[in-house]
Amino acid sequence: MSLTHFHPWSMRRGNEVWDPFMETGFSDRDMEMWNNKSQLWKPCVDVTENANGMMIHCELPGVKKDAINLDVADGRLTISGERTQEKKEEGEKFHRVERSYGKFQRTFAVPENCKTSDISAKFADGVLDICIPKPEKKEKPQKISIQ
Structure with missing residues (x-):
């Protein structure tokens, strides 16, 4: 039996990670690309x-x-x-960055x-x-x- 990491705010649907707050599904390939900083x-x-x-x-x-x-x-x-990326101003608080x-x-x-x-x-x-x-x-x- 293998252990899996539990994240309380996301759920798995097949091979997708679903975040109920974003109401969006991400496949494993999307997550891999997101984690690869060299090509976003x-x-x-x-x-x-x-x-x-x-x-x-x-x-x-x-x-x-x-x-x-x-x-x-x-x-x-x-x-x-x-x-x-545009320069961030001091005091700015980002709530969501999708670009x-x-x-x-x-x-x-x-x-x-x-x-x-x-x-x-x-x-x-x-x-x-x-x-x-x-x-x-x-x-x-x-x-x-x-x-």
Whole structure:
């Protein structure tokens, strides 16, 4: 029989820890990420495709343009950076802090034969928009008859 730590203000529901005061469930993975101080958050991303290529829309509220890095290497596009926490004023008492701060990184595969020099990005109103053009079409394989 193994001993488990009892916390009087939270209960377990399957693999989730439930806090009745927050009225929110956290999975074990969420709790592990919360305890990992090196990477506290991952920005939300939408990936869409149109006739011209793929678009990545990445929400980065409160992040300055200079704090964002875009790198393309080995067929992967990496968005990384850091959101710093606002300075706390003396005498302030926080009752709840839900915004996450710290380093972030997201990685996406770039289509084969895509010209990485044609990838463009713009940042406005806390949203990073990245356009990855569709690669030029390869020739269709031709069937060769054997004589």
